[in-house]
Amino acid sequence: MNWTYLINESLKQMLDFAAPILFAALGGVISENSGVVNIALEGIMRFAAFFGVWGAFNSGNPWVGLLWGVLIGALLGAFHAYITVKWAGDQIVSGVAINVIATAMITYFLEWIFKTTGYSPTVAYFGSSKYLVNINFIENIPVLGAFAHLHILIWISLILVFVLHFILYHTVLGLRIRSVGEYPLAAETLGVDVLKVKWIAVILGSIIAALGGISLSLGTMSSFTNSMPSGKGFIGLAAMIFGKWTPIGAMLASFLFASAQVLQFLLQAIAKGIAAKIPVGFYLALPYILTIGALVGVVGKAVAPAADGVPYKKEES
Amino acid sequence: MEALSAKNIVKRFPNVLANDNVSLSIEKGEIFAIVGENGAGKSTLMKIIYGLYLPDSGEIYVNGEKANIKHSRDAINLKIGMVHQEFMLIPRFTVTENIVLGDEPRKFGFVFDYKQAVKEVEELSNRFALVVDPTEKVENLPVGIQQRVEILKILRRGAEILIFDEPTAVLTPEETEELFKTLRKLKEANKTIIFISHKLSEVMEIADRIAVMRRGRVQGIVKKTETNEKELAKMMVGRDVVLEIQKVKTELGEVVFKVEDLTVKNQRGVVALKDCIFDVRAGEIVAIAGVEGNGQAELVNAILGFLRPVKGTITINGNEMKFITPYDIRRKGLAYITEDRKRRGLILQYRARENIILGNHTLYPFSNKGILNDNAIDEYTTRKLEEFDIRPREAYMKAQNFSGGNQQKIILARELSSEHKFLLASQPTRGLDVGATEFVYKWLIEEKKKGIGILLISLELSEVMGLADRILVLYKGEIVGVTTPEETNEEELGLMMLGLKRKVAQ
Amino acid sequence: MKEVLYRIFVKRQEKYWWMNILVPVVSIFIALIVGAVFIASTGRNPFLAYKYLFGSSGLIPGPYFKSHFSEMLIASSMFIATGLAFAIPARAGLFSIGAEGQFIVGTITAAFFGYYKPLANLPTIIHLPIVLLMVIIAGGLWGLIAGYLKAKKGINETIVTIMLNWIAFHLIEGWLVTGPMKADVATGVSGTPYVSPTAKLPIILSGTRLNISILIMLFLVYAVWFLLYRTVFGYELRAMGYTAITNMEAPKIGGVNTEKRIMQIMFISGAIAALGGSFITLGVLFQYPPVFEGGYGFDGIAVALIGGNEPFGILLSGILIGALRTGATSVQLVKIPKTFPAIIEGLIVVFIALHELIRYLLVKAITKKKEGVSA
Amino acid sequence: KPAAQQPAKIKIGLVTDVGGRGDRSFNDSALRGLETWAAKVEYVQGGGYKALSDEAFNASIPDDLKDKGITPLNVEPIVLESKAKEDYIPNIQALVEQEHCDLVIGVGFMLAGAIGESAKKYPDTKFMLIDSTPVDENGNTVDLPNVVSYLFAEQECGFLVGAIAGYATKTNKVGYIGGMAIPPVLRYEAGYRAGVKTTNPNATVIGQYTNSFVDASLGKSTAVSQMALGADVLFHAAGATGNGMFQAICEKGAPYWGIGVDVDMGLDPNLCPDRTLTSALKHVDYATYEAIKSVVDGTFKGGVITLTLKDGGVGYAPDHVKDVLTADQISKIESLKTMIINGTFTVPTDPNEVETWTPPTNF
Ligand SMILES: Nc1ncnc2c1ncn2[C@@H]1O[C@H](COP(=O)(O)OP(=O)(O)OP(=O)(O)O)[C@@H](O)[C@H]1O
Ligand SMILES: Nc1ncnc2c1ncn2[C@@H]1O[C@H](COP(=O)(O)OP(=O)(O)OP(=O)(O)O)[C@@H](O)[C@H]1O
Ligand SMILES: [Mg+2]
Ligand SMILES: [Mg+2]
Secondary structure, eight states, X not given: OOHHHXXXXXXXXXXXXXXHHHHHHHHHHHHHHTTOOOTTHHHHHHHHHHHHHHHHHHHSOHHHHHHHHHHHHHHHHHHHHIIIIISOOOHHHHHHHHHHHHHHHHHHHHHHHHSOSSBOXXXXXXXXXXXXXXXXXXXXXXXXGGGTEEOHHHHHHHHHHHHHHHHHHHBHHHHHHHHHHHOHHHHHHTTOOHHHHHHHHHHHHHHHHHHHHHIIIIIIOSSOBTTTTTTHHHHHHHHHHHTTTOHHHHHHHHHHHHHHHHHHXXXXXXXXXXXXXXXXXXXXXXXXXXXXXXXXXXXXXXXXXXXXXXXXXXXXX | OEEEEEEEEEEEOSSOEEEEEEEEEEETTOEEEEEEOTTXXXXXXXXXXXXXXXXXXXXXEETTEEEOOOSHXXXXXXXXEEEXXXXXXXXXXXHHHHHHTTSOOEEXXXXXXXXXXXXXXXXXXXXXXXXXXXXXXXXXXXXXXXXXXXXXXXXXXXXXXXXXXXXXXXXXXXXXXXXXXXXXXXXXXXXXXXXXXXXXXXXXXXXXXXXXXXXXXXXXXXXXXXXXXXXXXXXXXXXXXXXXXXOOOOOOOSEEEEEEEXXXXXXXXXXXXXXXXXXXXXXXXXXXXXXXXXXXXXXXXXXXXXXXXXXXXXXXXXXXXXXOOHHHHGGGTEEEEOSOIIXXXXXXXXXXXXXXXXXXXXXXXXXXXXXXXXXHHHHHHHHHHHHTTOSSOXXXXXGGGSOHHHHHHHHHHHHHHSSOSEEEEESTTTTOOHHHHHHHHHHHHHHXXXXXXXXXXXXXXXXXXXXXXXXXXXXXXXEEEEEOXXXXXXXXXXXXHXXXXXBXXX | OHHHHHHHHTSOOSTTTTHHHHHHHHHHHHXXXXXXXXXXXXXXXXXXXXXXXXXXXXXXXXXXXXXXXXXXXXXXXXXXXXXXXXXXXXXTTOOOOOXXXXXXXXXXXXXXXXXXXXHHTSOHHHHHHHHHHHHHHHHHHHHHHHHHHHHHHXXXXXXXXXXXXXXXXXXXXXXXXXXXXXXXXXXTOOSSOOOOGGXXXXXXXXXXXXXTHHHHHHHHHHHHHHHHHHBHHHHHHHHHHHTGGGTTHHHHHTTOOHHHHHHHHHHHHXXXXXXXXXXXXXXXXXXXXXXXXXXXXXXXXXXXXXXXXXXXXXXXXXXHHHHHHHXXXXXXXXXXXXXXXXXXXXXXXXXXXXXXXXXXXXXXXXXXXXXXXXX | OGGGGXXXXXXXXXXXXXXXXXXXXXXXXXXXXXIIIISOEEEOTTSOEEEOOHHHHHHTSOGGGGGGOOOOOOEEEEEEOOSSGGGHHHHHHIIIIIXXXXXXXXXXXXXXXXXXXXXXXXXXXXXXXXXXXXXXXXXOBOOOTTEEEEEEOHHHHHHHHHHHHHHHOSSSEEEEEESSOOHHHHHHHHHHHHHHHHHOTTOEEEEEEOSOSSOHHHHHHHHHHHHHTTOOEEEEEOTTHHHHHHHHHHHHOTTOEEEEEESOGGGOTTSOGGGEEEEEEEOHHHXXXXXXXXXXXXXXXXXXXEEOTTTTSEEEOOTTHHHHSOHHHHHHHHHHHHXXXXXXXXXXXXXXXXXXXXXXXXX
């Protein structure tokens, strides 16, 4: 067996599998650091995954699809912000609303536009050789080789982790985002435009989550499947909490989960003897069990931003 | 020349008329004090001036010009700064981050230049002789220092009009003196200062003019030189107030509370209380004096079971408690009056009736076999509202809509009516007006007469000297002084509190 | 009950308290209008859509009302169950999205004890209660896992419940249903064996599959209301919810055993969700099918939120959503996709979320009417 | 109701399983049988139908069915999709009571219970059930005069593609991806393993289940890890999840081959025609058409019909077989096919039997 190949392929798989989750988690990190819970990640990813494919379908170019996805993400973010920031509405309700709408409306569009409730036609996508980011000379180096032929969105997800870390902890915007997430009234008294900052954070977060949807339908796959994103948004939410609301933490959490997935595939595949007799369900449940295990064992109690999820109403200060 | 004036300000909240046609005019360079009962509308007025609330009607004038203040931003631009009753500090941020937030030094327009910020804060604190460690996290600072941060915040924004809403409520005498020095310096720098306090002595010391508010109206404005504490108190409350505490002697009974070699680490794992030994006997008031942040919080949390002692024992009514959990100490006969009404004392969204049974709610007649008895609760609540003169007499009003003083009364009504032999009173009069304070003292003495053992934690030396039978001074988590009001005086206590003097019997 | 009405209507503090009832109603109407606009904008006939949607929803009498009505209540009882399962922890400040997993735990448990031979020949009055009891225990314990980790280890209940949903799904469909609980191939049945007739929920409307599940839920709605507002347990639960952001200090000092309560709450929540799941087995499919796509758990969140996390609100919203689902069958006959009703559901939640806005507009409209006489 | 306008036509109701329209697998296959062939209509955007051109009609008929004399039957299709299992009975009820359909088709074993219960309730309506025999509310298989069940010998076509895979693999490792371990899928697996064992005894089968018929990305990951472990020919019986397998193969390209299932996936431009070695064909479309035909010309008869290689109900698609297998190997496949048809040997239907099963020799 070709070990280098196996290692690199598995690692690549891990990154590919982690990307959507990571995007979702990062979207959540930004939004919740500003004090706005966004459980609509799942729904936003679904919208973006679909409209991304739609854009690529009409234009034959995944970048157009990506633009559409980002646009829809921004719109949904604005929608969430309008309800939760402008009108200080319940953030959970708003998030659930987006999720429910996403499930129903996208199925509706799928049927309306593509005459199917199954999945869209195949379209030009970032995973195809034409759009891959090729670094051929590292191809056969163990571990490094995994990065030889990744699609652009994986790279974006990785770079974004550090960009967001920088924004949150080294820029004025980041300081203000965290301040309104910790103690909005205090920020208000210092002249920070609390509502504006929240608007920015929520929309930014939604756009990032949207990229997660794109990386699913135009990165990993080349079409929209009605089951998308099949819970990855919620896993992203979990990864965000697991990662203690920090970009780096979210990345580690996503990688842990994705690794467990890949490991599970491999174990299942090479299972011999008694291992082969272990029901598939246990293999498939493994990543989720490991996650809980990690929480209990290593991570422990996570502390959310102090004002996370608390609607900010000026008068009731 | 007039620096700031409010004309016919009206502000109505769902349940109250907080500001009822308020008009004030403040001269440049003066220290203008506002006193008034809890709920009189002082903070509301200040919040309106600072742009946190919008008035229903009325105008604000700054330096003679009509100002329209919709945001704190507008107030800041008009060089108004405010130190709020509840600190506006972000615990997880450093001193520097807290001070520069909203007007941060930048690189390339968007990068937060933290180094530069730290430098500015250092300069600032040197200039005004307000010493702080710019890189320390605020959550690790004692309130005294936290307040300096608050003041630095507004000074950095070049405020000309500085509002202090009950700045001394959380300060020790020394810290208060510090603050006053600062205020005088600012006054010399020709800055205008609005100073709100319930401590008339302070007002008499620092203010030039004093406004008295009552039920949302301005009762009157007087020159300091033309009034005295008694008169002010009467204007505020509308009756004569007994400001000095009259002592009562009682028979001391058996030991109701005892700690032995109590050693406690705080959340950050630092030893905050070392080998404390003391007891409280029935009918006795033991006061713990000390600068805030010297272990009082940890002592309370250990007694309540929020912190597990690393060493030593706590005994309440003879029950030694190894692993105390907050929910069962109550059944051991402890009552607790907290300074932190909003977080620990009350469930703000619950109505008065629900708050007033909290802790006894599992008991007959409020509940029977787990089922609540609403009529019994209503009947009981109405009785207690009367007995403790809680206003308004609204059993169904949410706790958050009562004013500070009445919130405290609800807590008193609940705690003092519950089955207990030992009372833990932690700064029971913090932020209370003279009337309410008098009220609290009256009840503490009642308790003492009833033979309840009381552990009183206080920053108010007058309170300590007035109420206590024994005084323990806490410094850096150690008991550095054991004395009685007769054997000591405020100066000596002050020295001990600052760790400059030790006085431990036996 | 008397004093309750008294509290609601007489002792109210808030001005315009009745908005709390009017606003959701208005929200629903707006949602229906927006839904019509949407369907029209995609070139379909909104009137036909609503005619068929509500005509066959079981809400309004009409052709085949009996069967629609029963289908509606069957669906509703499950939505109400998962709605309550979300609302109870929510009221205590716990954000559990584990109803999905607890639901199928109930479905599989009911299947097992339903077909389990030694029980199969007991009379219904004995067999059915045993099955339901087991369902409650199984679902409760499944919920308790998250409760225990939250209470004792302080681990975020949201992550744990998300993970538990997937674990339940994979263990059930990737192991039990295709393994130890698989029906004998010879019987030609795929999935688990069918439950014994003695385990089925008795039919209460002949000629339909309407069974006692709705009665069970009616009782539960009242029971949960009673628990929340009339017992020490509920008093403590709500207190915990209000103080969740301040780490429940006030209730703890007030003698509330929060750790224990959290575990009790999660147990109850899990048990109710599981009960909903058992209705599928005992009243509709009579087995755990080889492939089962629930979704009830997540819809339950919507139901709970539309119902304002209030038991009786959830009763109404559960019926509403059940009706929409029932109507979904017939709209297809007029070329309206079956997802249309789900879109309406989503829109309703949207406007529920916007209640602040709607309330604001309504209050404005009213105060305009009676020129500033609003005191 | 629009239905009331042309009462003359025979009405055929069809209830999809939760896969629904556009699963590119047997729901679509059944819909082809009903809409494209029997009704000669095309589903249009936004619901409803428009007439189908003759070219399109002829093009839709696969080569191995050309000789079956498939012609339009002038029937009116009414298709109801199901969001969940609980919808099956209400859907059927609507088709019978509201639409008065002459024949109601249940697509997939998931409808076994619903068809069983309904057929009892509506003895005057004819029913067709695909992939399973009807089951009543107590879980007993019932045979009713008004229900015809179509079963398929998936193991037979599974066997043939397995045999092809056995020849095609260079690494002596082949992959199998199952959706969920349900009867038809298990039959596919059994046949496939047996086929591989027959033509290439020292090849190993990497078999995996994804526990999903819908999550394509799951299928992709599975396929990738199988290829990483050295498998070079992959077969799936996992519905939409299988799309992920073709996605993975398309990205890897040569030397990897994929094998389609149910329909000839080598013809589907959305999958990976260039790397589709063959497909295990299961003519749900033909079965559906036959059932409708029997109703139209009044020869409908209740009972169980199992379609096999013999009657062309199952088979394998030629796709790229010629490019990979030698002429000799292909003739061996054909002879295996005839051996099955003649009953010279029987293919196991349970994966666990394969180990003990002795493959045929002399072919
Ligand atoms: N956000 C609010 N919502 C409703 N009522 C409020 C609000 N803020 C203040 N109130 C009410 O307005 C009245 C005035 O409150 P305010 O805080 O101004 O009193 P105060 O003079 O500052 O009292 P204290 O000395 O206790 O600080 C009180 O009855 C209070 O309950
Ligand atoms: N002194 C009492 N008189 C009447 N009822 C009581 C008394 N103490 C407790 N109860 C009731 O008995 C029940 C159990 O008592 P307890 O206070 O221990 O509740 P718990 O142990 O915290 O929770 P649980 O009720 O689930 O045991 C409670 O629901 C409470 O309402
Ligand atoms: Mg105040
Ligand atoms: Mg108990």
